[in-house]
Amino acid sequence: MGTEIFRPQKIFVERSIRDLPFTRKLLDRWPSVPVQIVSQPQQAVDALRGEPDPIAAGKRSLLIARQRGPFIKRCPGTKNYICCGYRIINAATNCDLDCTYCILQGYLTIPLLTVYANLDDLMAQLDSFLSSGQDEFYRLGTGELTDSLSLDPSFGHARLLVPYFADKSNAILELKTKTTNVEDLMDLEHAGRTVVSWSLNAEPVVRKEEHGAPPVKERLQAARRCYRAGYRIGFHFDPLIDYPGWEEDYRRVVEAIFQHVDPQAIAWISLGALRYPPQLEEIIRRRHPQSEIVLGELFPGKDGKPRYFRPIRTRMFRKLNTWIKEHDPDVFVYLCMESDLVWRQALGWSPGNMARLSRLLDERVKP
Ligand code: SF4
Known part of the structure; x- marks a missing residue:
C-alpha cells in the first residue's frame, strides 16, 4: 500500500512570503492546483467555514505561511505526569x-495543513x-504537531535538518512518523545524530x-x-488501545520489531495509553462514527483528560514491557505522560521526575 503522496486541492499563500524560494518550490510542484493569495492566515480559515467537515477540508488545503512566533518550543507535556523534556520544531502543522x-482535530487554531516558508x-x-545552550543536551523533533515524514516528499524538511544536526554535539x-517516506533519508549525511521513529499500533x-496510514x-x-542506512531507530506505541484480544495483536507487533531491526540500533521505545482532551470526544463521535475508541472505560485523569482506569493502563504497559x-x-522503555506510581507498578522503577527521565533519554543518544 505504501504512503500516498500528498497533493492539495487548494493552496493559500500568505502575501508576505509569496516570493520566498520555499514558496516558489511548492507552487512549482503543483502548477495546476488553484492558488489564493491571502494577507492573513485567518482568510484561509474563513474560506473553510461553509465546508460540511472543515477539519477534513483543512487536510486537503495547504497554507504556506510565515512563522511569526518561535519555531522551537518546549513540548507542553501534561500537568501532574512525568514528561520527557522534549523540544518541538514547529516547521509545519496538521497532517494529511x-x-x-x-x-490536532481539536487543537489547532488554523485547521489547515500549514507549512512555514x-x-x-x-x-x-x-x-x-x-549555541546558547552549549552545556545542555537537547532532543528536538518535528513530529508533535504533524507527522515528520508524511509531507516530507513535498516539504523537504528532512533534507534540510538531518545534515544540519549531523555536526551538532549537543542535540x-x-x-x-507513521509513513514509509524514507527514500529521501537514504543518501543524507546524518552521522548518527538523527533518530527516525515510528508510531506503531496493533493491526486492527x-x-x-x-x-x-500504512500497515x-x-x-x-x-x-x-x-x-541499514545507519540511523538510530525509535518506536512509540501510542495510543495503546484496550480491546478484546489486544494482547495477541500487540505481542505480534513487538515480535515483528525485532525481526526487522537490531535491538542495538533502538534508541528507545515509548508506551502511552489512549488519552485525549475532553472536548475531542464529541469530534471523534461526529467525524468518525465507526471508531470504537471512545467506547472504552475512560475516566478523567489528574490533567482532566479521559484515560483508561489505572489498573488497565498498568497491565498494558507491564505486558508490553x-x-x-x-x-x-x-532496550530502553519509557512511559509517555504517566505518574510515578504507574511507572513503578508497570515497569518496576521510576525516573521520579522529568529531569531524570530527560537525562536517561539523552544518554541513549549522546555522542
Ligand atoms: S499521524 Fe499523527 S498527526 Fe497525523 S493524523 Fe495521525 S495522530 Fe494526527
Whole structure:
C-alpha cells in the first residue's frame, strides 16, 4: 500500500512570503492546483467555514505561511505526569493522515495543513538556540504537531535538518512518523545524530483508527531501511488501545520489531495509553462514527483528560514491557505522560521526575 503522496486541492499563500524560494518550490510542484493569495492566515480559515467537515477540508488545503512566533518550543507535556523534556520544531502543522484519536482535530487554531516558508528564520533560531545552550543536551523533533515524514516528499524538511544536526554535539533530531517516506533519508549525511521513529499500533487499530496510514509491516520495512542506512531507530506505541484480544495483536507487533531491526540500533521505545482532551470526544463521535475508541472505560485523569482506569493502563504497559525485554533487556522503555506510581507498578522503577527521565533519554543518544 505504501504512503500516498500528498497533493492539495487548494493552496493559500500568505502575501508576505509569496516570493520566498520555499514558496516558489511548492507552487512549482503543483502548477495546476488553484492558488489564493491571502494577507492573513485567518482568510484561509474563513474560506473553510461553509465546508460540511472543515477539519477534513483543512487536510486537503495547504497554507504556506510565515512563522511569526518561535519555531522551537518546549513540548507542553501534561500537568501532574512525568514528561520527557522534549523540544518541538514547529516547521509545519496538521497532517494529511486522519487518525480518529488525533488531538490536532481539536487543537489547532488554523485547521489547515500549514507549512512555514521562512526557513532562514528557522535555521537562525536553531543556531541561536543550540549555541546558547552549549552545556545542555537537547532532543528536538518535528513530529508533535504533524507527522515528520508524511509531507516530507513535498516539504523537504528532512533534507534540510538531518545534515544540519549531523555536526551538532549537543542535540539530536527525532523524525516521528507513521509513513514509509524514507527514500529521501537514504543518501543524507546524518552521522548518527538523527533518530527516525515510528508510531506503531496493533493491526486492527491501524485499520480502524489510523486512516491513510500504512500497515505496521510496511512501517517496519521502512524502519529496516533506515536501520541499514545507519540511523538510530525509535518506536512509540501510542495510543495503546484496550480491546478484546489486544494482547495477541500487540505481542505480534513487538515480535515483528525485532525481526526487522537490531535491538542495538533502538534508541528507545515509548508506551502511552489512549488519552485525549475532553472536548475531542464529541469530534471523534461526529467525524468518525465507526471508531470504537471512545467506547472504552475512560475516566478523567489528574490533567482532566479521559484515560483508561489505572489498573488497565498498568497491565498494558507491564505486558508490553515484558515482551520487549524478552527480546532484549537493554532496550530502553519509557512511559509517555504517566505518574510515578504507574511507572513503578508497570515497569518496576521510576525516573521520579522529568529531569531524570530527560537525562536517561539523552544518554541513549549522546555522542
Ligand atoms: S499521524 Fe499523527 S498527526 Fe497525523 S493524523 Fe495521525 S495522530 Fe494526527
